[in-house]
Amino acid sequence: MTALFYLAAAVELVVGTSLLFSWQRDRTQVFARKLGLSFFGVAGSVIIFSLYSDAPLDSPVNLWLIPALASISLYFLTSGVLDLTGSPLRGWRAVLLGSTLFILLTGVAIEVDSWSSQLSVSIVYLSVGLLATGALRNKSRPHRLIGPLLLLLALHPMISANGDPAAITIQFAVGAVLRTALGFAVLYVALDQSATETRHAGERFARLTEYSLQGVAILTTDSLLYANPATLRIYGAQHAQMLTPAFLSESTPAEERQKVITLFRQLLAGEIKQANWEGERLRLDAARRYLHFFAYRVNWDGQYAVCLMISDETERMDQNRALLHRATHDSLTGLPNRGALMQRLHDYHLDPAAPTHLTLYLLNIDRFKLINTAHGYSSGDEIIRAFARAIAELPGTSGQLYRIGIDEFLLTVEDPARLAQLEQQLLEQLARPLPTALGEFYLDASIGKASYPAHGPLDESLLRAANAAMHVAKTQPGSHIVSAQASFEQGSSELLALEQALRAGIRERHVYLCYQPKVDAASQQVIGFEALARWHRPGIGMVNPQLFIQAAETTGLIGELGTLLLRNACQQIVQWRAEGKASLPVAVNVSPLQLLNPHFPQLVMDILRDFQLPAHLLTLEITESAAVQNLEHTCSQLRELRGNGIRIAIDDFGTGFSSLSMLRNLPLDTVKIDKALIDPLPGREGTAVVEAICKLAAVLGLGVVAEGVETAKQADTARRAGCNELQGYYFNKPLSAEDAGKLLH
Numbered sequence: 001m002t003a004l005f006y007l008a009a010a011v012e013l014v015v016g017t018s019l020l021f022s023w024q025r026d027r028t029q030v031f032a033r034k035l036g037l038s039f040f041g042v043a044g045s046v047i048i049f050s051l052y053s054d055a056p057l058d059s060p061v062n063l064w065l066i067p068a069l070a071s072i073s074l075y076f077l078t079s080g081v082l083d084l085t086g087s088p089l090r091g092w093r094a095v096l097l098g099s100t101l102f103i104l105l106t107g108v109a110i111e112v113d114s115w116s117s118q119l120s121v122s123i124v125y126l127s128v129g130l131l132a133t134g135a136l137r138n139k140s141r142p143h144r145l146i147g148p149l150l151l152l153l154a155l156h157p158m159i160s161a162n163g164d165p166a167a168i169t170i171q172f173a174v175g176a177v178l179r180t181a182l183g184f185a186v187l188y189v190a191l192d193q194s195a196t197e198t199r200h201a202g203e204r205f206a207r208l209t210e211y212s213l214q215g216v217a218i219l220t221t222d223s224l225l226y227a228n229p230a231t232l233r234i235y236g237a238q239h240a241q242m243l244t245p246a247f248l249s250e251s252t253p254a255e256e257r258q259k260v261i262t263l264f265r266q267l268l269a270g271e272i273k274q275a276n277w278e279g280e281r282l283r284l285d286a287a288r289r290y291l292h293f294f295a296y297r298v299n300w301d302g303q304y305a306v307c308l309m310i311s312d313e314t315e316r317m318d319q320n321r322a323l324l325h326r327a328t329h330d331s332l333t334g335l336p337n338r339g340a341l342m343q344r345l346h347d348y349h350l351d352p353a354a355p356t357h358l359t360l361y362l363l364n365i366d367r368f369k370l371i372n373t374a375h376g377y378s379s380g381d382e383i384i385r386a387f388a389r390a391i392a393e394l395p396g397t398s399g400q401l402y403r404i405g406i407d408e409f410l411l412t413v414e415d416p417a418r419l420a421q422l423e424q425q426l427l428e429q430l431a432r433p434l435p436t437a438l439g440e441f442y443l444d445a446s447i448g449k450a451s452y453p454a455h456g457p458l459d460e461s462l463l464r465a466a467n468a469a470m471h472v473a474k475t476q477p478g479s480h481i482v483s484a485q486a487s488f489e490q491g492s493s494e495l496l497a498l499e500q501a502l503r504a505g506i507r508e509r510h511v512y513l514c515y516q517p518k519v520d521a522a523s524q525q526v527i528g529f530e531a532l533a534r535w536h537r538p539g540i541g542m543v544n545p546q547l548f549i550q551a552a553e554t555t556g557l558i559g560e561l562g563t564l565l566l567r568n569a570c571q572q573i574v575q576w577r578a579e580g581k582a583s584l585p586v587a588v589n590v591s592p593l594q595l596l597n598p599h600f601p602q603l604v605m606d607i608l609r610d611f612q613l614p615a616h617l618l619t620l621e622i623t624e625s626a627a628v629q630n631l632e633h634t635c636s637q638l639r640e641l642r643g644n645g646i647r648i649a650i651d652d653f654g655t656g657f658s659s660l661s662m663l664r665n666l667p668l669d670t671v672k673i674d675k676a677l678i679d680p681l682p683g684r685e686g687t688a689v690v691e692a693i694c695k696l697a698a699v700l701g702l703g704v705v706a707e708g709v710e711t712a713k714q715a716d717t718a719r720r721a722g723c724n725e726l727q728g729y730y731f732n733k734p735l736s737a738e739d740a741g742k743l744l745h
């Protein structure tokens with residue numbers, strides 16, 4: 001009998017241990033652990049029972065220990081079976097069940113009634129068995145076996161109901177067999193559920209990866225264990241065998257290979273948890289793709305491997321590249337732009353391999369605005385394209401040319417030995433007509449040149465030096481290359497300071513007009529004024545008008561200043577009229593740049609209308625050189641002005657290069673002979689020149705004004721030579737508005 005006890009206990013222990021092992025393999029199968037513990041509980045109570053079989057029925061072993069072990073065993077059994085049925089026991093219910101079982105069994109034991117204790121155990125088995133039979137009836141066969149086995153275990157004590165010792169032995173043997181069968185059924189269920197779970201997880205993984213757009217691959221350092229269809233697509237492979245480790249390694253650029261191998265080793269060794277990298281990879285068809293990799297370690301069929309998530313970022317990269325290209329290149333010519341140039345200069349700063357010499361040529365197309373105005377913007381664009389092509393095609397300039405402004409290009413040359421030849425080629429190219437889709441154009445360019453290290457460090461200051469040199473080149477007609485000098489930049493910084501001060505001067509009304517009278521040559525009566533700009537610069541004093549007018553022209557302020565002065569002059573005439581003084585015409589000087597504005601005539605008419613001033617009271621003085629520069633454009637502008645009744649005078653006549661035909665064609669009212677031609681009077685030759693001009697003017701029906709008359713003799717000679725009006729210090733210096741007003745009175 002004792003041997004049978006031990007055998008039964010051993011079987012219980014083996015089954016319990018197997019269940020615990022199965023739980024350890026797959027910890028989601030909690031019921032296996034609980035049932036395993038329940039088997040241990042039974043084994044424990046059997047061993048104790050056999051060890052203390054001689055102990056009296058009311059000993060602590062029989063009263064407390066065995067009921068405690070039995071209730072633990074029953075507790076785990078119930079809880080495990082409930083887990084299996086899908087309604088696990090938790091919280092207060094678990095506590096309630098545990099304590100009820102304990103109280104029940106110890107209560108029965110205290111009564112020391114083995115029949116009652118058998119009965120209570122059987123009731124527990126019976127209820128759990130009924131529950132399991134009902135709840136597991138739709139599950140697999142081993143599931144369905146658990147309930148009936150529990151019922152049989154509940155009923156088997158009936159074998160020894162008559163108390164026959166032989167029947168007790170049989171009951172014991174039957175109990176052991178039933179328990180072993182129950183243990184195996186539970187073990188089978190645990191293993192089966194675990195396998196099903198694993199299969200489901202595998203299917204879920206497959207579903208996720210098979211349809212994923214992202215590549216998923218499992219690799220060790222020397223083999224590819226798995227690759228989803230997206231991985232095959234990304235690499236252009238038909239099946240996974242094509243993605244050999246050798247190919248994957250070759251597809252990685254040589255310089256990145258070692259880095260990737262090291263990352264793999266670190267991942268496999270668990271030194272790093274995850275890694276990210278990206279770069280260009282070659283597909284099987286040799287096409288380049290830009291791939292991003294995210295990797296981490298996985299346990300794959302019992303061995304460590306790296307799971308790679310691969311995203312094809314080629315399109316995003318192409319878009320980024322296109323955006324970057326757009327940001328750093330000029331859309332018209334495709335050349336790198338100013339931003340790219342600044343970046344390159346900045347990069348040199350950090351680059352140990354920066355060139356030891358670098359020369360910048362800053363090319364600015366002369367009078368490009370005029371081309372735009374005369375031919376329209378699309379023609380201007382075409383000419384810019386043709387110009388860029390012509391320069392880029394010069395030998396050795398490709399990749400070195402930037403378009404940094406509307407009509408401005410920059411050429412960089414590293415080899416100082418090439419400079420002389422390149423400069424010659426540049427000037428030759430500029431001397432040739434430029435073939436464009438619109439026909440041939442002759443373009444001049446002013447070129448500023450600055451070299452590193454001669455003219456400054458390798459940064460933006462070199463560009464400034466080239467720019468200042470280009471502005472000096474602009475002062476000479478035709479295409480010229482001017483090399484940088486420190487004084488140029490100083491000049492331009494002075495110009496900048498002047499511009500700033502002039503802006504403030506305009507705003508604060510420190511710029512105003514003086515009026516120099518013009519007298520009738522015969523009667524010497526005042527018959528009009530010339531308005532002359534004056535600027536009192538605070539802290540400095542009066543600034544030469546030629547200087548600040550030129551500064552306003554170079555900085556683009558002239559438009560604003562010119563309009564302001566024109567309005568001031570008109571307002572002054574209106575004021576004099578309002579004060580009841582004589583209405584005399586006032587001549588206002590107009591810069592050639594103001595005339596370039598196609599809306600200038602309209603602007604003048606608007607001002608006249610604003611002040612309700614008759615047009616004949618306003619004369620505009622245009623310098624001869626300005627009129628010559630853009631004859632056709634000037635002509636049409638002046639014609640429009642004159643058509644509206646405004647008088648036009650050609651200023652500083654005799655200093656420019658106007659021809660006879662030009663005088664005929666320009667719509668003019670008056671010629672103002674420059675002071676330089678009046679100075680020699682009353683000398684014979686000088687007088688003859690003035691006479692000739694006056695005769696010519698008379699033929700053309702133009703009035704003549706002699707400028708800069710300083711002496712009575714000059715005045716007299718000029719009058720006799722045929723000048724109708726005289727202006728100069730001999731009569732009056734430029735007067736303040738107030739003094740001029742007094743004169744009118």
Ligand code: C2E
Nearest residue numbers: 532533545546549565589590591708709710727728729730
């Ligand atoms: P301009 O239009 O030829 O003006 C005549 C210049 O000769 C004035 O010089 C005047 O003061 C000066 N002048 C007149 N009579 C005599 C004389 O007997 N002897 C000498 N030595 N000079 C005499 P200013 O005012 O210095 O102006 C110089 C130039 O600046 C002007 O030459 C004109 O080209 C330009 N300018 C002056 N005001 C304006 C203006 O409002 N707008 C524009 N665009 N240019 C202006």
Ligand code: MG
Nearest residue numbers: 530589621651
């Ligand atoms: Mg003038």
Ligand code: MG
Nearest residue numbers: 651652674707
């Ligand atoms: Mg003049």
